[in-house]
Amino acid sequence: MSQPIIEVVDLTFDYPGFRALDRVSLAIKPGSVTALVGPNGAGKTTLLRCIAALETPLSGVVRVAGQDVYESPRAVHRLMGYLSDNFGLYSDLSVAQGLEYAARSQGLAPAAVPAAVQSTAERMGLGDKLQNLAGTLSRGQRQRLAIGQAIIHSPQVLLLDEPASGLDPEARGALALVFKALQAQGMSLLVSSHILAELDEYSTHMLALNQGRVLEHRALNHMAHAGVGEVFERLLRLEFVGPAESLAPWFSSQPHVRVNRVDGNGVEIGFSGDASAQAALVGACVAAGHPLTTIAPVTENLQQSYLKSLAAERAGNPTRRAQP
Ligand code: ATP
Numbered sequence: 250m251s252q253p254i255i256e257v258v259d260l261t262f263d264y265p266g267f268r269a270l271d272r273v274s275l276a277i278k279p280g281s282v283t284a285l286v287g288p289n290g291a292g293k294t295t296l297l298r299c300i301a302a303l304e305t306p307l308s309g310v311v312r313v314a315g316q317d318v319y320e321s322p323r324a325v326h327r328l329m330g331y332l333s334d335n336f337g338l339y340s341d342l343s344v345a346q347g348l349e350y351a352a353r354s355q356g357l358a359p360a361a362v363p364a365a366v367q368s369t370a371e372r373m374g375l376g377d378k379l380q381n382l383a384g385t386l387s388r389g390q391r392q393r394l395a396i397g398q399a400i401i402h403s404p405q406v407l408l409l410d411e412p413a414s415g416l417d418p419e420a421r422g423a424l425a426l427v428f429k430a431l432q433a434q435g436m437s438l439l440v441s442s443h444i445l446a447e448l449d450e451y452s453t454h455m456l457a458l459n460q461g462r463v464l465e466h467r468a469l470n471h472m473a474h475a476g477v478g479e480v481f482e483r484l485l486r487l488e489f490v491g492p493a494e495s496l497a498p499w500f501s502s503q504p505h506v507r508v509n510r511v512d513g514n515g516v517e518i519g520f521s522g523d524a525s526a527q528a529a530l531v532g533a534c535v536a537a538g539h540p541l542t543t544i545a546p547v548t549e550n551l552q553q554s555y556l557k558s559l560a561a562e563r564a565g566n567p568t569r570r571a572q573p
Pocket residue numbers: 264265267269287288289290291292293294295296
């Protein structure tokens with residue numbers, strides 16, 4: 250398994266008189282897009298701020314690309330873009346000035362700044378607004394400027410706190426395309442939002458928090474995205490002509506397979522191979538004398554996954570699956 254791009258170990262954070270994060274541990278894979286979800290007050294913003302080294306925790310370790318964020322915050326900031334929930338823009342700076350300021354503060358070589366400003370503005374659909382003041386832009390444009398400022402130094406990791414709040418459906422759709430493009434370039438994204446349908450479009454993983462603890466962290470079944478150098482696990486269901494119970498040991502011995510459950514005539518597996526590995530599995534299954542009638546992805550959208558894990562937690566039966 251590749252080294253996590255973000256690693257959080259036993260992180261505890263207290264506001265005066267209130268524990269906002271309680272021994273949070275997680276590892277985020279490079280090239281993933283993780284939907285950070287949870288009820289109001291779950292600790293999402295606090296977690297993002299701790300990862301961005303903007304808050305000092307009571308205890309615990311956060312590493313980004315292997316570097317300790319509290320020991321080397323400046324070095325880590327070069328690897329990271331952060332979009333806060335209030336965007337953090339200067340209203341009196343023009344789009345060009347705001348981008349230039351971000352480029353310089355992220356340590357871009359002065360000679361590289363003008364081209365970075367131009368290409369980032371174009372990428373964010375602000376190429377014709379370079380001289381407009383941030384304070385005169387619409388909410389959607391300000392938000393695109395803020396994302397432009399966060400990515401102008403081509404970070405490996407992008408943290409986004411409620412990036413889509415207040416945007417109309419068209420602007421949200423455009424934002425989803427930007428996130429997909431950033432992921433395709435190898436960037437890892439951690440995105441908090443309450444708009445689950447929109448997160449569902451581009452997220453590979455779900456990280457659910459509740460009351461300052463990790464409720465669930467796992468790959469989303471419907472996403473078969475390749476990460477950097479790997480394929481994320483997804484759930485597949487195979488159906489057979491007769492009872493499947495005796496097949497579990499055979500599946501457990503196959504590469505890339507984790508048996509999730511067996512019921513009736515079906516076997517549900519977590520599969521982390523690519524398309525040819527999947528074809529090889531089907532071939533091996535038939536050759537071993539287990540003819541199958543169907544193989545299909547188990548689909549469950551983000552909203553269903555999230556509500557299910559929240560309901561399980563509230564019923565006193567938490568999922569707490571933390572190894573995506
Ligand atoms: P939301 O979805 O509403 O944005 P969140 O999951 O981002 O919530 P946080 O903003 O991280 O949650 O807050 C976690 C908890 O910490 C909440 O109960 C909140 O009231 C509390 N909290 C946040 N900031 C402070 C503060 N400055 N002082 C005291 N408590 C705080």
